[in-house]
Each structure stands twice: as structure tokens, then as C-alpha cells.
Amino acid sequence: MSIRGGGLDRKSKASSEIPNSSMADIAFLLLIFFMVSTVFRNDKERPITWAAAAATEKIDEKAKNILNIWVERDGSIWINDMNYPMEEVSDVVAPLYARSERHLVISIRGDRETPYSFMDAIQKELVSAGVVRVVFATELERQMTRARR
Amino acid sequence: MAVINQKKSKVSDEVPTASMADIAFLLLVFFLVTTVFPKDKGLEVVLPEQGEEIAVSQNNILHLIIRTDGIVEVKRGESTSIQQMRPDDIEALWRNEVTANPNLIAAVKTHPDAPHRFMIDVLDSLQLAGAERISLQMLEDI
Numbered sequence: 001m002s003i004r005g006g007g008l009d010r011k012s013k014a015s016s017e018i019p020n021s022s023m024a025d026i027a028f029l030l031l032i033f034f035m036v037s038t039v040f041r042n043d044k045e046r047p048i049t050w051a052a053a054a055a056t057e058k059i060d061e062k063a064k065n066i067l068n069i070w071v072e073r074d075g076s077i078w079i080n081d082m083n084y085p086m087e088e089v090s091d092v093v094a095p096l097y098a099r100s101e102r103h104l105v106i107s108i109r110g111d112r113e114t115p116y117s118f119m120d121a122i123q124k125e126l127v128s129a130g131v132v133r134v135v136f137a138t139e140l141e142r143q144m145t146r147a148r149r
Numbered sequence: 150m151a152v153i154n155q156k157k158s159k160v161s162d163e164v165p166t167a168s169m170a171d172i173a174f175l176l177l178v179f180f181l182v183t184t185v186f187p188k189d190k191g192l193e194v195v196l197p198e199q200g201e202e203i204a205v206s207q208n209n210i211l212h213l214i215i216r217t218d219g220i221v222e223v224k225r226g227e228s229t230s231i232q233q234m235r236p237d238d239i240e241a242l243w244r245n246e247v248t249a250n251p252n253l254i255a256a257v258k259t260h261p262d263a264p265h266r267f268m269i270d271v272l273d274s275l276q277l278a279g280a281e282r283i284s285l286q287m288l289e290d291i
Contacts, residue, residue, distance in 0.1 A: 005206075023170035024173050135191040
């Protein structure tokens with residue numbers, strides 16, 4: 001103490017840095033906030049080739065109100081990671097639709113080569129489940145590639 | 150020398166916490182970047198309600214019959230003349246037709262064996278042309 005200017009020197013040393021130990025806490029708070037607020041999808045992607053359309057629009061609905069129905073090339077149907085036969089689609093969708101208070105939007109994710117008979121059967125099932133809003137999931141096609149086609 | 154020794158022990162007596170924030174931000178940025186948001190996009194259609202059938206005059210219907218090879222056969226109402234065109238040409242056709250008859254309904258009838266993408270192509274052209282009254286059906290009398 002007596003060697004280095006008696007206390008005054010020490011005081012100035014304590015205030016010379018911004019305390020950065022709490023910065024990590026702030027960063028972790030942010031990290032945890034983003035991890036908690038991120039909504040993960042409840043189904044895995046099926047291997048399909050997307051159809052392309054220039055009029056593709058984003059679905060104006062919350063992610064939790066969108067139900068994906070995957071239709072593969074061979075006509076097999078996947079809802080929430082489960083394979084269902086065609087006749088059961090309306091029985092599966094109807095309770096989900098009722099639970100969402102009729103806000104549910106069905107996103108039909110059909111392979112571009114799926115024969116239309118399967119897509120028609122899906123639509124008939126959805127009509128009997130009472131669903132009104134349906135989206136045919138597509139990839140955005142640029143006008144440039146469209147002109148070349 | 151005694152002064153230097155005292156200084157050394159002061160530096161080493163705490164774990165450096167300044168870089169912890171960098172590590173946390175690195176994690177934060179990593180998770181932000183690797184989070185893939187799903188592509189919820191497509192062509193929206195409104196399905197009819199069950200049992201909802203409206204009688205429409207044949208004059209107000211434009212039949213678009215999609216064949217298995219993607220060629221579209223256009224038929225106006227009850228007339229038997231068939232015009233063949235590519236899906237991309239439907240957009241211009243619809244714009245012309247709808248100015249002549251604002252009540253026109255597009256009846257898209259797809260062959261059961263035609264790939265889904267041909268129907269999407271036609272639906273795409275119709276939506277680009279601003280069509281709202283679209284009926285999607287399967288071709289039954291082949």
C-alpha cells in the first residue's frame with residue numbers, strides 16, 4: 001500500500017475497465033430467448049420434387065395453423081410423419097381442423113410427377129372434411145426461366 | 150522486483166471472462182444461421198363446401214382440359230370447337246376472355262394420369278392473369 005502512492009492508485013485501477021463479466025449473461029439471455037421463441041416444425045420433409053409456379057405466394061397464416069399433406073410420386077400420403085391410406089385423410093384432417101377453429105390451411109405438397117388422380121382424391125377428402133383453404137405448395141419460378149421454357 | 154511480482158499475481162487470479170461473450174455470440178449466430186425456416190408458399194385455392202353446387206350457364210364456363218402430355222384443350226361453353234395451346238398461353242387467353250365476359254369461370258379438368266405439374270402450370274397461368282373463379286376437376290369422360 002505504502003509503496004504505490006497509498007490507495008489512490010488502486011482506486012483508479014478498479015474503474016479503468018468496463019465490467020464485461022455480465023455481457024456473457026446478456027448474450028445467453030438473447031440466445032435462450034431466440035431458442036425458445038423459434039417454432040420447429042413437427043414433421044420431416046418427404047423426398048419430393050417441387051412443382052414450380054411464377055404466381056407462388058407466401059401463405060398468410062401462422063405456421064402452427066398450416067398442415068402439410070405430402071403426396072409422393074407413387075401416391076402415398078404422409079401427414080405429420082405418418083403414412084395414411086387415402087380414405088383416412090378426411091378422418092385425420094377433420095379433428096385437426098376443428099381444433100384450429102377453422103383456421104387451418106392445408107398445404108398439399110405433391111411431387112410434380114404425381115398423377116392427378118391422387119391430387120383429385122385428396123381434394124375430395126378435404127372437401128368432405130370441411131376444409132376451405134388449400135394451398136398447392138410450389139417453388140417460386142422466376143419469370144426469366146419461365147420465358148425460356 | 151517486488152512490485153512486478155505483486156502485479157503478476159493480480160493478473161492471474163481471475164479467469165478471463167471477456168471472451169465468454171464472444172463465445173456466446175458465436176453460438177447465437179450459429180443457431181440463427183443454421184435455423185432453416187420452412188418454405189410455406191404455394192398457390193392458394195378455395196375449395197367448395199360440401200354439397201355446394203351452383204348451376205352455371207354454359208356460356209360462362211371456359212373448359213380447360215389438360216391432357217397427359219401437358220397440352221391444354223380449350224373449349225368454350227357448349228361449343229364443340231377445340232383449341233390446343235401450351236399452359237403458358239393460358240394467361241393471355243384468360244385476359245382476353247375475361248374482358249369479354251367478366252362472369253367467366255375457368256373449369257380446369259385434368260386427365261387422371263397427367264402429372265400434377267401440368268395442372269400447376271395452368272393454375273399458375275390463371276392466377277398470374279388474376280383469375281379468381283377457378284374450378285379444379287378431374288376429367289371423367291375420357
